[in-house]
Amino acid sequence: LMVDGSPNSGRPIPNTFLGAFFEEINHAGAGGLWAELVSNRGFEAGRGSGSPSSIYPWRVIGNESLISVSTDLTSCFERNKMALRMEVFCNGPKSCPPAGVGVSNPGYWGMNIEKGKKYKLVMYVKVKASGPVDLQVSLTGSVHRVNMASIISFSVMTDNNILKWIKLEGILESKATNHNSNLQITTTTRAILWLDQVSLMPLDTYKGHGFRMDLFKMVADLKPKFLRFPGGCFVEGYYLKNGFKWKNTIGAWEQRPGHYGDVWKYWTDDGFGFFEMLQVAEDLGALPIWVFNNGMSIGEEVNMSALSPFIQDALDGIEFAKGSPSSKWGSVRASMGHPEPFDFRFVAVGNENCFPHHEVHYQEKYFKFYDAIKRAYPEIRIISNCDGSKTPLNHPADLIDFHIYPNNSMDMFSKYSVFDKTSRSGPKVFVSEYAVVKDDARNGTLLAALAEAAFLIGLERNSDIVHMVCYAPLFINKNGRYSWIPDAIAFNSHESYGTPSYWVQQLFSESSGAIYLKSTLQTSSNSIVASAIGYRSSQDSKTYLRVKVVNFGSEIEKLRITINGLSSNVQQSRSTKTVLTSSNKMDENSFSQPNKVVPRKSALENASNNMVVSISPYSVTSFDLLV
Template structure:
């Protein structure tokens, strides 16, 4: 392998090349990165008509001691459903547990010894109340934290917001929140929220999961979908205006593509905040009036266009603008750095898309000329019939095909819009539920994107997350449950590319007879201490080891072998995966590269992805 590291032969890779795509799929957000522990906190998941199904809330007590149902007495205009609890027992007539309800969260709440939890709820009663709030084990038998709400009738005759802090004195990954009483009478509950006090940067995200994203150093966050943006029907699509403002007042919605309820605690504002917290550019995928089944005609689309303009004003307008003031009231007076808008998701062939797209494009460009617009139509092989800054490209395929796709963009048009590969993954049986083999095909593909980064400016794996209790799509980059998580090899593979965005791509040459088995690239970047690194990455997708000579020319600095290293992603078997039991079976292993030099004889393990990081 020849690497030309001379300064004048390199080409800068776009600053944005590698980012992440977050979709609300597989409970990635609700019951995932959004740290809310209560599932169906507003009792709206069963629909706006009552009586409704208030599950997963469940009753503590029996038919003679308690009656629980829903009515529409809540104080919030857009989410009127509340829970009515009628206790029919007093003191020692009640079971020792008391009577009331519990919420098991999203397949169990992770309660951790010594940690604090903020409980907020709205309550109303015509009588005095004495409600015990507690965090318990899944059977309710062991109490891990408790606090009482005691109030006179006059205190709670109108809906009253109660805030408590609960401190856990034990741990369980499968806990629940109980709200019980030993006092005869009726009370109503609404908007019951339980959040850990420690969240990522204090903004409501699960620290462990979002740290895994931060570790990837993503340059952009595409959100909130995917198909989630479109909906099977428009009536069930994500609507940004319903997802902003005080959390209690958000109506929530049923995402009919991935088939679960979300209370929209993770809304448009929170997505923008997440991108900012990760130091990444937000890529806002807007609904352009096109869902899987229904499309708004171009003649009727203008209100949707205005809605998109409003969403941009919400993100970027100053605090005196109509929508910018709403953002400011949510605690972010400064604008968010929104520069990318994707008009729809996978909608190119759908009825009215092209007509609608042009309306959005023209209106957004007129109001915000600097915003870059992403079309759903593939411009890799044909010239688009409409203006765009980027075309969206999605690829889900087999490992062998993904490996070959490393050359796909070699023949993409060099003029016209740039490519945004916003969804890629190996998805056939070679991926298992996240195999080493799949990650090698994907690594080769990304090497191809680096080499074609004159025309490919952005790329992200899909999907990012799966809650193992609700696997709607397989495979995914990060697998989690209430308390555990691990990266699949596809997640770890992306770590090899985290310095690439904004780095310099150095030309590499590999013998043609090796290219069906090896894919390689080299990038150089400067470190903060005036040093620099040359990273040479090589995928060996074959089942044989390969003896390779690496020859680096054009270096103007000497190699510091003490600071040089090599990192390898491989395993005993090509179909090996990580799991909750063995989360680090297939993860990068780093070691010192003692013989770092301009000429190195290396042995590439079978089925491996190796980087040689030369400190300069």
């Protein structure tokens, strides 16, 4: 491999090159990055299952002779009227069990409660009783009635026979660790009680913003320069009524109606709403990229005559994100604690709506959004769903969305050159979803990741036209019903690990804003691809030359790497080699073996301007040479 390291021969890779794509899929947000521990906190989730009275996963504590539990539409929250009604028949220690009767919530397949940590409880209660009603809120382990934390006790009175909702708050401090805990709300008083909007949040979240620490860190470690959100098909819905309506996801969390994501088939209370997604992007140091619903879903679309509200929604959403705090929607953002506009520069008009059967209607609608947005916000960069990689687009766009999910790794490997012939005069390319799926990808194999690494090397090579790239999907809660595999980050209530595809992305995290260097690969093997970049390390502020080599074959490859044109020689000290490989190309990571396929870094003893290296079978290697 001959690399031209002369200072002026390279070209900059866009600063926005590598990003992340957050979609509410596989419980990525609800039961994932969003740290809320109570599942179905407003008792509304039944609206999604078609049985409004379903309170799943809440469970009743006490038998039918002691307590009767149902739902009714008496909540104080106008947009989510469902409340839990508990009629308690027992009274006092003689007829109630010692720990009382009530309900418990297991969270999203078990709450992760850790010793010494604090959890904030908020809940709304209404009571009908002849005297004060005692309420105990506690945390139990998997075995009921074994308390793990301080208990909060409330005494609630009916006020002059007027039924009134009151807000109760408290802090639970855990005395033990249990990854499979429950929140329990019990009483020993005969009464009728209503509960609604019961929330339990760890105090320990990223900057107190509600993001689960370990999952936030895993994304941050990818150094994403942008965050695309909130989907994916989640934006569209199968039916339009189930698409993502950003205005329903902002403001006080208690008042958000929540919605059923009918593509990935679960309820979300939208605690992780539009504001929180903008906030997580900011916290990651990533530019937000909002994919908005353009009046098209997977199964239906609005007529052109009914498009105006969708256009207004998009304009209002942009104002919410970047408008002045005195503007209509900017003031709502300010009231949520973010008076400063977000650094908001990109929108995508819909998701995957320019498929052939939709194409004409998509473009008709696209023009309307494009005109309205460019008129109000000429600086906003607009992303079209139509593929301009082979033939030029017939409409204006700043970027085009490109999605690619080959069914096997060889196919992805061969996509290394997919943008070589793309017109350089049209819009830039945003590869906003890519991954190998199915056959040999399974839950995320080494082989699939290597093919993706080769594809990314091809994107780096074409980064004069390909300005952005992110893998999909980002997250999976392994306890949930699988919506989509493979994914980059797998987790349960308390653990997380990266799939090999995640680790490949880390190997490319220095590429954003780096200098792409010319290199020529001379080899008889058709299993090798390579690239070279120059970058300044954020760790030691020194300049490195990074050569990445993918070996997609079963043989060791010997490669001579020659670097010409450097003003100084490669220094052996601090030069390293990082290899991602495993003993079997189909190896995956798992909770029991999270580090089976992870990059291993070692000193590069023979680092020099002219060195011979061995490239392991089925591997990607990053040589980081201090220059």
